[in-house]
Amino acid sequence: MTLPQGLRIGYIVPQFPGQTHIFFWREIKALEAMGHEVHVFSTRKPPPRLMSHAWTAEAMARTTYLGRANPLFALNAAAKLVPQGLPKWLLQEPSAFTKDILISLAAADRLRAAAQRLKLDHIHAHSAARAAFIAALSHHMGGPRYSLTLHGPLSDYGSGQRFKWRDASFATIITQKLMDEVHAELGPDLPDRMLIRPMGVDTDVLSRQTPYQPPEHGRPIRIFSCARLNIVKGHQDLMSATRQLIDQGVDVRVEIAGEDDNGGTGYRAELEAHLKKLRLQDHVKLLGAISAEDVRTKLEAAHLFVLASWHEPLGVAYMEAMSMGVPTIGTDAGGVKELISDGATGYLVEPKNPGQLARTIRSLVGSPEALLRLSREGRAHIEQHFRAELGAETLVAEITRLQDAPI
Structure with a gap:
């Protein structure tokens, strides 16, 4: 046109x-x-x-x-x-x-x-x-x-x-x-x-420099999440799922980019308290607000992108991850299912369900073929529609x- x-x-x-x-x-x-x-x-x-x-x-x-x-x-x-x-x-x-x-x-x-x-x-x-x-x-x-x-x-x-x-x-x-x-x-x-x-999203900028690689056996699983620090974004549920995975013998390292709406003096304190309660200081890092360039770098290195929102109108963060060819897990909340086709371009779990989230992560990281397929299909979906x-x-x-x- x-x-x-x-x-x-x-x-x-x-x-x-x-x-x-x-x-x-x-x-x-x-x-x-x-x-x-x-x-x-x-x-x-x-x-x-x-x-x-x-x-x-x-x-x-x-x-x-x-x-x-x-x-x-x-x-x-x-x-x-x-x-x-x-x-x-x-x-x-x-x-x-x-x-x-x-x-x-x-x-x-x-x-x-x-x-x-x-x-x-x-x-x-x-x-x-x-x-x-x-x-x-x-x-x-x-x-x-x-x-x-x-x-x-x-x-x-x-x-x-x-x-x-x-x-x-x-x-x-x-x-x-x-x-x-x-x-x-x-x-x-x-x-x-x-x-x-x-x-x-800018699919030209948000494209991989190196092919996606599933996690290696015996090496930590790198999970990245990116959203403002607010209770509805479900970061606390990702932390709880991480605790379950570690207790099951799955070595997970999670990085969460984003800050609360008060510039670090609001909901961040509750997340930090939750992190300490779960004894996850060595496994989960709160990065604060980071640049778009740093988000891209984190996505390039991630094995999975996970955002466990309680409600999400659609989700630019999901789009960015999928554009970067990172297998993505979201929640069946709000309009996310208009972006992620469950099992085809990503996976959807129930909001506020850390147990289901942990099971989905564990299942996915145990299937390199599924991860590689999601990497390809997610990227193609964003290029065509978003x-x-x-x-x-x-x-x-x-x-x-x-x-x-x-x-």
Whole structure:
């Protein structure tokens, strides 16, 4: 498909660039490689310990931070909505919604002014939380059309969902499961164009330098996991499974990359306590937030990738591992089964079930043929369905479709 060049796209990501934001950076680069201008906006900077990538400095230098709430600026911004009667309607909404709108007003006006100055054709919010509020309000103030992407359950993204979606030109949603949930909850308030477009990875960068090799007999099994440190990511279950494997005589070495949302002062302490309780200090290492380059190096050396999430909308970390040809074990939770076909491109276990996880790991590492097959099939699946360029192409195609349509 040949797509036109020369769009000016505003791109909003909350707290950019955070530890899990490599996907957004890849998509920005893919858009630019297609010949489009991308102007990056964010609500505010993430905590310093969560900014671990080699591209962090470049990303921050080119990001416009829209800032915190300012009562005076909010009043000035609200005045721009008076001709539409929106403030009166706004006050009829629940208090949580009204509060979120008031917090977002000043940032929305800054975005509107920036869009006018930069002559942006469109604004895309990679969130259904405050970033979507800001994009929607900016549009109501006279700013350009906007769209949004839903990356997880609506319940994770706060109030005002009908307001955020009602005037969007289109939306992308990462899984069919989430699409069904959104239609059931928001129905007539959704835009006409709703597309399933999963996140993607750079399969050229995330490719092996050396062929995958199963573990050697008598040598430790190297397991890598990568996700922020949060109870729903199931790292504690991987630790418990590791303890079971060691007790069964299986020598396992686990490395977990990622940090908690407080930059190391939150859930990390509970994981460290769990690790000590299980006496796993010599077998499990918490690496903290590491760069994309270091993630790639760890994947190259791993025999298995395991992420035992209690809930996962889809899972970029799984994609990265599979792209690197690392046999992958996930959980049958959320939309993961739309990414991993159990027994074909990876394996799925029940969430919160360390025993089943341990049995699956032990079975897999005892079958070199199965590991080699998963390495091949997982990589092929990602190349075909989850390349980063696919998301960029979808955005460009949808924005281009709007160019001749009236605002």
